[in-house]
Amino acid sequence: MSQRKTIDFGIDLGTTNSAIAKFNKGEVEVFSNPKDYGRSTLPSVVGFRKTSIFVGTKAKEYAVKDPGNVKSLFKRKMGTTETLQVPAIKKSLTPIELSSLVVKELKNFVHTGEIVDSVIITIPSAFNTQQSQATMQAGLEAGIKEVVLLQEPIAASLAYANSTGGDDLPNGYWIVYDLGGGTFDVALLRSEDGDVRVVDHEGDNYLGGADFDDLIVQKLFVPAIESEGTFDDLKGSLVQASGSRNGDYETLLVKAEQVKINLSTATSTEIDIFGITDDEDEDLDFELTVTRSEFESLIQETVDLTSKLLKQLLVQNNLQPSDVNFALMVGGSTFIPYVRQRISEVLQVEVKHSVDPTTAIAIGAAYYAGSKQASENADSNSSTKEKAALSWKLVYEKATRDESSPILIKVLDGYEKGFSCRIFREDGGFDSGWVELKQKMDFDLPIGARTYNVFKIEVQDSTGDQVAVNEGEVHINSGVTVAGQPLPDDISLEVDDLDTGLTKLQPLFRKNTILPVSTSIRRPVTKSIAAGELDGFRFRIVEGPSENPVAANNTVGYWELAGKELAKDVLKGSDIDLEIEIDESRIITIRAYLAMSDQSFEKSFSLTMVDLKPSVLIEDAEAFNTTLAKELENHTDSIEFRAIEKRASELQWEIGQLTDDDVRDEKQKLANELGSLVSDFHAATKEGTVIKAKREYHERKQACQEIVQEHGTEQEHKFLREILAEEEGVLNSQSLSLITQATESLTNLYYEIVWRTPGFLRSYCEFLKNSRDEFVDQIQGQALLKATEDAVDDEDWDRTAALIGKLIDLLPSDKQADAERIVGF
Amino acid sequence: MTLNRPRNTSSGVGRTSTGNGRSEGITPEQIAAINDLFAVHAKLGLLDQKTTIHHNLKGIQRFLEGIPGSTDKLEWYAPDGEDYDITRTDCEAKIVGCEFEDGELKDLVISKVHKPIIRRRTAEGKTRILQPALVEVTKRTENIEKEASNEPTKDD
Numbered sequence: 001m002s003q004r005k006t007i008d009f010g011i012d013l014g015t016t017n018s019a020i021a022k023f024n025k026g027e028v029e030v031f032s033n034p035k036d037y038g039r040s041t042l043p044s045v046v047g048f049r050k051t052s053i054f055v056g057t058k059a060k061e062y063a064v065k066d067p068g069n070v071k072s073l074f075k076r077k078m079g080t081t082e083t084l085q086v087p088a089i090k091k092s093l094t095p096i097e098l099s100s101l102v103v104k105e106l107k108n109f110v111h112t113g114e115i116v117d118s119v120i121i122t123i124p125s126a127f128n129t130q131q132s133q134a135t136m137q138a139g140l141e142a143g144i145k146e147v148v149l150l151q152e153p154i155a156a157s158l159a160y161a162n163s164t165g166g167d168d169l170p171n172g173y174w175i176v177y178d179l180g181g182g183t184f185d186v187a188l189l190r191s192e193d194g195d196v197r198v199v200d201h202e203g204d205n206y207l208g209g210a211d212f213d214d215l216i217v218q219k220l221f222v223p224a225i226e227s228e229g230t231f232d233d234l235k236g237s238l239v240q241a242s243g244s245r246n247g248d249y250e251t252l253l254v255k256a257e258q259v260k261i262n263l264s265t266a267t268s269t270e271i272d273i274f275g276i277t278d279d280e281d282e283d284l285d286f287e288l289t290v291t292r293s294e295f296e297s298l299i300q301e302t303v304d305l306t307s308k309l310l311k312q313l314l315v316q317n318n319l320q321p322s323d324v325n326f327a328l329m330v331g332g333s334t335f336i337p338y339v340r341q342r343i344s345e346v347l348q349v350e351v352k353h354s355v356d357p358t359t360a361i362a363i364g365a366a367y368y369a370g371s372k373q374a375s376e377n378a379d380s381n382s383s384t385k386e387k388a389a390l391s392w393k394l395v396y397e398k399a400t401r402d403e404s405s406p407i408l409i410k411v412l413d414g415y416e417k418g419f420s421c422r423i424f425r426e427d428g429g430f431d432s433g434w435v436e437l438k439q440k441m442d443f444d445l446p447i448g449a450r451t452y453n454v455f456k457i458e459v460q461d462s463t464g465d466q467v468a469v470n471e472g473e474v475h476i477n478s479g480v481t482v483a484g485q486p487l488p489d490d491i492s493l494e495v496d497d498l499d500t501g502l503t504k505l506q507p508l509f510r511k512n513t514i515l516p517v518s519t520s521i522r523r524p525v526t527k528s529i530a531a532g533e534l535d536g537f538r539f540r541i542v543e544g545p546s547e548n549p550v551a552a553n554n555t556v557g558y559w560e561l562a563g564k565e566l567a568k569d570v571l572k573g574s575d576i577d578l579e580i581e582i583d584e585s586r587i588i589t590i591r592a593y594l595a596m597s598d599q600s601f602e603k604s605f606s607l608t609m610v611d612l613k614p615s616v617l618i619e620d621a622e623a624f625n626t627t628l629a630k631e632l633e634n635h636t637d638s639i640e641f642r643a644i645e646k647r648a649s650e651l652q653w654e655i656g657q658l659t660d661d662d663v664r665d666e667k668q669k670l671a672n673e674l675g676s677l678v679s680d681f682h683a684a685t686k687e688g689t690v691i692k693a694k695r696e697y698h699e700r701k702q703a704c705q706e707i708v709q710e711h712g713t714e715q716e717h718k719f720l721r722e723i724l725a726e727e728e729g730v731l732n733s734q735s736l737s738l739i740t741q742a743t744e745s746l747t748n749l750y751y752e753i754v755w756r757t758p759g760f761l762r763s764y765c766e767f768l769k770n771s772r773d774e775f776v777d778q779i780q781g782q783a784l785l786k787a788t789e790d791a792v793d794d795e796d797w798d799r800t801a802a803l804i805g806k807l808i809d810l811l812p813s814d815k816q817a818d819a820e821r822i823v824g825f
Numbered sequence: 826m827t828l829n830r831p832r833n834t835s836s837g838v839g840r841t842s843t844g845n846g847r848s849e850g851i852t853p854e855q856i857a858a859i860n861d862l863f864a865v866h867a868k869l870g871l872l873d874q875k876t877t878i879h880h881n882l883k884g885i886q887r888f889l890e891g892i893p894g895s896t897d898k899l900e901w902y903a904p905d906g907e908d909y910d911i912t913r914t915d916c917e918a919k920i921v922g923c924e925f926e927d928g929e930l931k932d933l934v935i936s937k938v939h940k941p942i943i944r945r946r947t948a949e950g951k952t953r954i955l956q957p958a959l960v961e962v963t964k965r966t967e968n969i970e971k972e973a974s975n976e977p978t979k980d981d
Contacts, residue, residue: 522857528919571919573959574939575860595864596939596959780911787912798953802914 006475007118007148007372010155010365011106013099013135015075015182015208017041017332019362020106020116023370025426026452026479028162030359030366031109033057041358042109044181045072046101048088055105060254067250073210074098076182078138079130082667099138107142118146118374120365124183125151125488126203129543129556129605132586146375149585151485152178153187155364156330157196160355161480162367169480173199173324175313177343177351178361179306180331182208186310188317188324193401197483200317200512202309206669207302209260209333215298216256216290217249221273224288229278240659248276259290264335267292296338303339307346326350330360370452371398371477388470390414390459396445396474399481404446407474409457411439418462423474426454434460447478484514485584492553493580494540496526496823503823505553507546508580518581523825528572531597533563537576537824539590541605545679547686547736552678557588557605570596576825614658617671621652624678631685640684648677686736693739694731700746701727707753719749755801765792765800768807775810784810850892851899856943856956859889859901863941896948899955901941909933909962915942915954918962937961 010028012019019041021030032038036057047059047070054062063070069088074095077084083092107116121139123132132149139147153176160176161169169191178185187201218235226234238249255271262269274285314321327347333339334357344351355363391414396407407423415437423443424431430446437459447453455474459467492505509517529536538560544553563570574596581589589604628645632638655670701724708720723745730742754760765788775781784807791800862885869878890899909918910933920933940959944952 569919571917571939571959573917575857595860783911799914802954802957803912806911806914 005118005374007120007146007369007374008366009110009116009119010150010362010367010369011103011119011121011139012152012155012359012361012365013075013102013121013123013138014041014044014180014361015073016044016210017181017358018044018102018106019359020109021359021362021366022110022112023366025454026370028363028366028370030362031106031111033109034111042102042105043072044075044099044102045070046098047071048086050088053101055101063250063254067247070250071098073182076206076210078134079128079132096134096138096141099135100141103139103142103144107144116144118148118369119144120148120150120369120372122150122152122155122361122365124178124180124203124205125153125185125187125198125201125486126183126205127151127488128554129586129588130554131205133605136585136587147585148369148372150365150368151185151187151198151201151488152180152183152330152361153185153189153201154196154198154482154485155361155368156328156355157187157189157198157364158367158480158482159330159360159364160328160352161191161196162364163355169196170325173319175310175324175327175347177306177310177327177329177334178331179329179333179339180208181333182206182210184208184306184309184331186306186313188313188319191480195401195481195483197514198486198512200313201486201488202313204305204309204672206672207305208331209257209336210253211302212260212295212299212333212336213253213256215302216259216295217252219298220290220294221252221256221288224286225273225276225284228273228284228286229276229282230280232279245276251275260295260336263290263292263295264337292337299336299338303342306339307342310343310346321347321349324349326352328355329353330355330357332358368482370475371481388414388468390419390467391470394457394471394474396476398475399477400447401478402447403449404444405476406442406444407455408442409440411437414467415439416461419459419467421457421459423455423457426456427451429453430455445474445476447476450479452477452479486512486514487517487582487586489543490546491556491582491588492542492544492546493521493578494538494542494823495523495825498526505542505546505548508541509582510546515586516581516583518579520577520579522575522577525570525572525574525576525594525596525825527824529563529566529570529824531563531566531568531570536560536562536565537592539578539592539603540823541580541588541590545682548679548682552675552682554675557590557603559590559603559605561592561601565601566594567597567599570594578825614655614667617655617658617667617674618652620671621648621655621674624648624674624681625652628681631681638684641681644677644681644684648674651677690734690736690739693736693743697731697739697743697746700743700750704746704750707750707757711753711757716749716753720746723749756797758795758797761797761800761804762792764804765789768804771811774812775807776812777810781807781810850895850897851945851955855889855899858885859899859943860940860956862886862889863901863903867938892945898946899943900946900952901943902958903938903941904935904958904960905938907935908965909935909960914957916958916960918960920962932965933962934965935960936963 006023008023010021010023019030021028030040032040033042033056036042039057042056043060045056045059045063047054047062047066049069059070060072063072066088069086071084071086071093074084077095078099080095083094084098085092103121110116119139121135123135127135136147136149156176156178171192172190174189174191176185176187176189178187183203183205184207185201185203188199190197190199217238222235222238225231231237234245237243237245238252240246243249252273255273259269259271268289268291270287270289272285272287274283276284278284314324324347326349327343329340329343329351334353340351340353391412393410393412394407395410397405409421419437420434421437422432422434423445425445425448427448429448432443445453445455453476455476457469457472457474459469461467487509489511490507491509492507494503495506497504506521508519508521539557540555541557542553543556574594577593577595579591583589587604589602592601593599625645625648628641628648632641632645651670651674655674658667658670704720708716712720723742726742730738733739768788769785772781772785784803788800788803788807791803862882865882869882892899904916909916916935918935938958938960940956942954942958943956944954946952
């Protein structure tokens, strides 16, 4: 009998440690490493020798001997074009290739002999689309046929909620505080009768325990080493790949991690520093004592940053700490007593660490995997692929909190009279007994509370022989369920801005929309594209606040559809229909239908990397500083702007110091900081932008009132009254988009009237007569001008306006303020 | 002089002015649905004419002709096979495959209609254009006239 196949396997692909777990009928098993004394996590470290590769603890140990050939923390570089040089194999490897080696090693933990074909891999909720897709690619390169991504806070919630059976999960808000080795996530969740939903989240992909290790090296080890020997540029020689002591840097990081772990239980610890040679060839060998208070003062600023993000999360959801029931701590760095203490102080609510912070994510991923059906293509484990003699469709709810749940059976093929069927719960809680099989029938299944219910359905023929069916098991979860995973940020489409000749963002999906999601929009084509030409349409999908300028957001999909792909010319004014969907693993697909050429195109955005060359970053920083300088001319006394300017110019300097072979995460960190600064600046200028938008609204309103008073129809008077009736709410909303929308309505009304006003049309006609020499097609221009003059003489104002529109098209593009069309729709 | 464009031409494409005198009560979605229905008619014209689907489409057409809260009606029309000259303001044209005598655009005919002319008709019979047709235009030949006259229109 064929089994209903769920994904079942969950992988936590961590920055510093990874783990794999499996869901099996309501229980989760975390697999342990057979090569590492049964340890349940695998250090995400890969070591290379000429003929062998080793992953995990062994690789970590090897880092001390041959640091240049041991790679770690590569999760932080996922989604970038950076590669890591491995001298032993004379190759550069991508973060994806390195991560895939970790996944391959995790597959070896599975002792049951099953093939891991489908898996849930967790990602930080702040991972952008490139980083997410890179993670998926790592799974696929490890030979897994199907990879579904899951955000880590959801996994942590599932691990916690299922560990308590939902009993300890009161209705209301709670927090997941996840401080791992390399990333930080804080998520606000809401539970209601066992259903858990992620409401919002904040995070930092470059903040974690590895930063604490780096701080110990930079702030404690380096000064101590400098005081023991003679060095010209110790720090530079440690952190640069070409630095003479780069190998020692890896060794020091391993020692720093040990210091950090020791200080979680002891108030002070000693560490031996040896094997480093100073500039005068003296070998250093000394013992260093580090106290917990020294360590705490080092990490205080970073931990405060996490509490700042936590507070921000509450503020943006209009919540007080007292509105939160409890906080769940996960991630290895939450073992640090200071972290627990600070978060407890900030929230003043119970801080729980009842689930093992190191395996919680993998366990949660496995719970999720148990509820997700694997795709048929990915199933290699069903050895019993006998052909079903009877196929049916089973319709039921996969998760419920009710005491019973209906199931509808609809036989599709193979039905014979005399067949009977029986459905029973595996724990013995229900048995229907053998009943006559009908082509359509239903049962009411009693559900065991807060558990995973497995029902089996069997069919036998009139002689009592078993009949093979296409689906023989029904799994219904009455424990805790999640509503799905939310989008980490707005997703928008770049479209032409008809008023400015630039582009703007059209929001497609808002932050926290539950995936999968799809939408369709129709837009008129804004420029004619001839079949065969190189010019075409540009589709750019960005991730980030949709109020931001396009360039401030992260491009997650870019596609050009050139005229040479068109079967025929596509005219301005025809329609383009776009369907955009994002699946649960954040793969974005665009389908475009061009009505005029009657053609459909489809594009899925697979892996798109962010190229973080220092030169690109320098250009970005310079451009931003130029924008800032302009803005500061109007805000010389703004302390906030001065602070942004100060940090921006520091950043420009710091970015200028980057070398192409810098092995630290500096490039990524600085790029991220620059991005946040641009966002801060946008937020800081937002108030000014809203004030400007309100001024424009009032100006347009006055013009509109005057023209409606003088030339408006009864309907136009009514329409103006309707706009003004909304005025108070619109202006008080402080929403830029609402105010701009209202101004646009007034503008449209204004031009609707002005374009039939004789005085305006006559003067426009005169202007065009004076510009007659500039028409790009003189024959058409003269013919149209003559027709326009005739229309004016006939006082046919509708026709006059339409002819003027045609004449404007004949003017050179630099005369048409809005002629430039970038995107094409 | 600012070069803003009139809103109801394809030159002013993408600008919708719902709620004002010309298009009060009509949403951009209603105009889009009319364009879709027109395209469906055009595509079905290539199929078996005996199909009864036209009855179903007629029902949709009646719905789209109405304007909520108004006695006015919408009507649409495909100017296939009609003469075209540059001064026609109820059409936005693409002129294809023509060699002009003495540089003049003469003897032009509408060979294909991509979007119909959509008009608003008041109870008193006054009409105003809401959407000019989007058409292809070519030099008049007997063949094209024949072909154009076979294209379906709203009245088919």
